[in-house]
Amino acid sequence: MSVLSNHMPTAELQALDAAHHMHPFTTNDELAEKGARIITRAKGVFLTDSEGNEILDAMAGLWCVNIGYGRPEMAEVAARQMMELPYYNTFFMTTHVPAIALAQEIAKLAPEGLNHVFFAGSGSEANDTNIRMVRTYWAEKGKPAKSHIISRKNAYHGSSVGSGSLGGMAYMHAQGGLPIPGIHHINQPDWWAEGGDMTPEEFGLARAEELEAKILELGEDNVAAFIAEPIQGAGGVVIPPQTYWPEIQRICDAYEILLIADEVICGFGRTGNWFGSQTMGIRPHIMTIAKGLSSGYQPIGGSIVCDEVAQVIGATEFNHGYTYSGHPVAAAVALENLRILQEEKLVDRVRDVGGPALKAGLESLNDHPLVGGISIKGMMASIPLTPHKESRAKFATDAGTVGYMCRERCFANNLVMRHVGDRMIISPPLVIELDEIDLLISRAKKALDETYAQLKDQDLL
Ligand code: PMP
DSSP states (O other): OOOOOTTSOHHHHHHHHHHHOOOTTSOHHHHHHHOOOOEEEEEBTEEEETTOOEEEETTHHHHTOTTOBOOHHHHHHHHHHHHHOSOOOSOTTOOOHHHHHHHHHHHHHSOTTEEEEEEESSHHHHHHHHHHHHHHHHHHTTOTTTTEEEEETTOOOOSSHHHHHHSOOHHHHTTTTOSOTTEEEEOOOOHHHHOTTSOHHHHHHHHHHHHHHHHHHHOGGGEEEEEEOSSBSTTTOBOOOTTHHHHHHHHHHHTTOEEEEEOTTTTTTTTSSSSHHHHHTOOOSEEEEOGGGTTTSSOOEEEEEEHHHHHHHHTSOOOOOOTTTTOHHHHHHHHHHHHHHHHTTHHHHIIIIIHHHHHHHHHTTTTSTTBOOOEEETTEEEEEBOSOTTTTOOOSSOTTHHHHHHHHHHHHTTEEOEEETTEEEEOOOTTOOHHHHHHHHHHHHHHHHHHHHHHHHTTOO
8 A cells, every 4th residue: 555645745746646536626637737736734724735835725625614724622522433433324213422412502503493403424415405305395295396496596505416406507517417407597696797787786686586586487386495505605705785685585485485595605603693594684494504514624514404394304204314414423523613613702703803804904905906896794705806896897808817817826825715707705714813814915915916917917907
């Protein structure tokens, strides 16, 4: 067996990686040519790579490392649980304390009436559960035709066949035969990109009303559920205008449509409340969770289910589940994560300290010639780039060219910021300190300046 280590030359590890490892959402030939960046360790909000660079991770991994990297308590809990009970399943009338304790704690933190948890290994799996659960719910209620699910374009709900179909990413649907039948996508409430001359309020209402139109088109007796992220994450941190969610809630109530809030990113403090549904003032029947549930220290996700749906599902055998549903080590680690979030009052900290500081810092970039106005809620933010702020114009280059350029300049300045098209997105660990926010902003500014200079050089402005 080969023994690799962080001390091996970067090029050697890159060559082996390219030879054997297929990466998600990557053109692997391009990666083989350029060589992947190798992350060797991490602490707090900083990653270290194989060249010794200290990189500020303004994305918390993939929006998940809420409590920051390198928490010894998490490792201790995992080791203890592995010694005591490394695995047992929760099928066939069995259970174990980590799954019980985690479900109880989640029910305590979730909004009123959401008291039941079905565990999964990831957000994608949890959304697959949701598809089957809402359809089973209506079938058990004697309305099997209520099976269609409405989602939105540019939503992200995962990468499995089911969850990828729920998502509204055209480039994902272009591969592998997605979406599966019975899933419909309405337009998203992205005022910045699609609002034209409407006010945000008018636009929010217009986009919400598309849900009503779609329900009427499909027939209310055929629609099971509407699924949405309270704030779209992977779609570019799209914070809907304030008119949007109240209207969606009204429509779901009026037509007896189950509302599924995908809280995979928004959950566990990201928006300054425990759940994005609280921040946006909605009352979902089911919430999808993952990521911040364990701060990414173990793979775990789930569906938090309201009493009514759980009661109906509970009356029949729900023929669904995963080998790792409620995995004891993942559950114990998630529980420790929830303890840390509560003990360190990290959700309050996002609302009262970190979020406002990040907002002030990002708003200081508003006069930058490329910045088209900051959107931020809690610790979830986007910086749309534009050649012309007032008209929110797009660049003449292919969409995403400038965003990619800026992301590369961020990397070069030891900052991880992602780009979605020409929009930069930010979602740091919730523990980020004020001086680290200053550092984030100064590196972001430098990256923006360099992007601007590069665009000028190449006559792209
Ligand atoms: N839902 C949302 C809102 C997400 O952001 C993601 C992941 N980015 C998922 C679901 C899928 O989660 P996973 O990658 O854990 O399957």
